[in-house]
Amino acid sequence: MEERREAEIKEKGWEPKILAFLCRWCSYAGADLTGSSRISYPANVRILRVPCSGRVNSLFILKALRSGMDGILVSGCHPGDCHYTAGNYNARRKFAILSRLLEYVGIDPRRVQFSWVSASEGEKFAKVVREVVADVKALGPNEMFRLDPGNQNGGKPAASPP
Amino acid sequence: MPETIKDELIALAAKLFREGKISHFLGYQKGTLKFQTTPLIALNPEDLQHLWLEDFFFFNLAFYLKEIKNKVGLLVKGCDSRSLLSLIKEGQVKREDLYVVGIPCPGQIDLRKVAEAIAGEREEIEEIWRQGNEVHVRVNDQEKRLPKALALLDKCLHCRYPKPLISDFLLPGEYAPPVPPATPETTQGLSRGRDELRPKPLPEKWAFWVDQFQHCLRCYACRNVCPACFCPRCIVEENMPQWVSPLPTAGDNFVFHLMRLMHVAGTCVSCGECQRVCPMEIPLMRLHDKMAEDLEELYNFVAGIDLDQPLPFRTFRQEDADDFIK
Numbered sequence: 001m002e003e004r005r006e007a008e009i010k011e012k013g014w015e016p017k018i019l020a021f022l023c024r025w026c027s028y029a030g031a032d033l034t035g036s037s038r039i040s041y042p043a044n045v046r047i048l049r050v051p052c053s054g055r056v057n058s059l060f061i062l063k064a065l066r067s068g069m070d071g072i073l074v075s076g077c078h079p080g081d082c083h084y085t086a087g088n089y090n091a092r093r094k095f096a097i098l099s100r101l102l103e104y105v106g107i108d109p110r111r112v113q114f115s116w117v118s119a120s121e122g123e124k125f126a127k128v129v130r131e132v133v134a135d136v137k138a139l140g141p142n143e144m145f146r147l148d149p150g151n152q153n154g155g156k157p158a159a160s161p162p
Numbered sequence: 163m164p165e166t167i168k169d170e171l172i173a174l175a176a177k178l179f180r181e182g183k184i185s186h187f188l189g190y191q192k193g194t195l196k197f198q199t200t201p202l203i204a205l206n207p208e209d210l211q212h213l214w215l216e217d218f219f220f221f222n223l224a225f226y227l228k229e230i231k232n233k234v235g236l237l238v239k240g241c242d243s244r245s246l247l248s249l250i251k252e253g254q255v256k257r258e259d260l261y262v263v264g265i266p267c268p269g270q271i272d273l274r275k276v277a278e279a280i281a282g283e284r285e286e287i288e289e290i291w292r293q294g295n296e297v298h299v300r301v302n303d304q305e306k307r308l309p310k311a312l313a314l315l316d317k318c319l320h321c322r323y324p325k326p327l328i329s330d331f332l333l334p335g336e337y338a339p340p341v342p343p344a345t346p347e348t349t350q351g352l353s354r355g356r357d358e359l360r361p362k363p364l365p366e367k368w369a370f371w372v373d374q375f376q377h378c379l380r381c382y383a384c385r386n387v388c389p390a391c392f393c394p395r396c397i398v399e400e401n402m403p404q405w406v407s408p409l410p411t412a413g414d415n416f417v418f419h420l421m422r423l424m425h426v427a428g429t430c431v432s433c434g435e436c437q438r439v440c441p442m443e444i445p446l447m448r449l450h451d452k453m454a455e456d457l458e459e460l461y462n463f464v465a466g467i468d469l470d471q472p473l474p475f476r477t478f479r480q481e482d483a484d485d486f487i488k
């Protein structure tokens with residue numbers, strides 16, 4: 001798997017893989033509108049639909065980083081617009097603490113980004129994705145979590161043996 | 163601590179047992195190692211004779227409330243009482259099931275720090291006693307004096323709550339911080355400005371934590387000793403889906419430790435037990451302090467001091483910080 005990945009990088013150049021958690025009511029519909037309005041945005045993003053941004057556990061984000069995702073985008077309804085009244089307000093507190101912790105252990109905040117995109121903001125969704133992709137491209141591949149053979153995607157040996 | 167206080171405590175606990183107000187009494191007994199106490203779980207008045215209140219009672223006894231779901235009497239230091247409040251708030255224990263006895267704490271001695279300060283081994287220490295503002299240590303028949311900052315646990319140097327916040331009975335003694343708060347920073351922040359890592363650039367921070375976490379054995383001592391970790395089944399033991407590989411690799415250790423932090427956010431009272439028990443001496447309290455400060459700064463939330471204040475992730479305000487969201 002690792003060889004295949006490296007061969008692909010050699011052939012086509014490195015492209016970041018971004019995982020986007022989109023809330024079912026706003027951002028997913030927003031992304032849909034981007035498509036139906038024929039606005040193009042980078043294909044680096046893999047969309048995962050969740051019922052609400054409040055459904056996104058911080059573990060999902062950590063696991064995605066561990067599994068080799070180069071960047072994460074979590075997007076939900078604007079404050080006040082949550083289908084479940086307060087899911088995004090609760091999510092916001094969790095993400096604020098998580099992103100500060102990630103920053104403290106040395107993970108660039110640009111790797112894990114958050115946004116509010118409503119169902120009518122197709123334009124904004126394309127803009128957000130373009131920005132995230134540009135940020136992650138500037139940061140380079142996520143080698144940080146591929147430090148050891150434990151990586152399920154077939155990581156490299158440890159940078160320095162413990 | 164004078165014998166009279168111990169006798170008073172034994173009499174009190176025995177009375178509680180007789181009246182059926184408690185079924186267990188949690189205290190400290192003399193340990194088998196030097197400068198160690200072992201938690202005492204007394205099931206009847208006879209067990210109380212093993213109580214030992216001399217020194218080195220660093221255990222946070224609130225930990226046992228995770229398992230002993232009964233009417234319990236227990237000794238708490240000021241900092242431990244915050245764990246009680248947190249557990250009550252989380253619905254893990256009921257206030258009316260507890261009989262809380264406050265114990266004055268002169269600041270707990272950190273044997274690792276002492277061994278480091280005298281540049282020797284823990285086993286070489288013959289005696290430790292306190293005198294005024296210093297801690298005296300006898301090693302190889304030589305007496306050494308250490309300032310408190312080099313002998314006490316880090317958390318004791320920034321002690322904000324020397325007096326238990328809930329108690330049914332306070333043992334007589336002085337309830338004062340072991341080190342007088344010198345600057346407003348030490349009283350207001352938990353460790354604000356102490357951590358030299360925070361202003362450093364990201365790659366340096368990452369290198370620091372990789373170096374720490376690649377030594378993690380995943381013995382789960384930090385999780386097992388934590389009074390705030392009370393899930394009957396921990397997510398690291400889940401295998402369908404498997405969130406964290408059980409192999410102690412640096413990447414998975416990151417996921418485990420960050421996940422543990424997020425799970426105890428709001429319940430963690432920075433009691434420091436996780437760092438104390440870590441066999442690899444990973445400075446976990448830096449992460450916990452950082453999180454506690456963020457919670458205080460963003461949401462004005464300090465864990466375990468106010469029963470009426472809701473847990474930070476179970477409430478929100480419309481004007482919460484939003485600047486990190488696009």
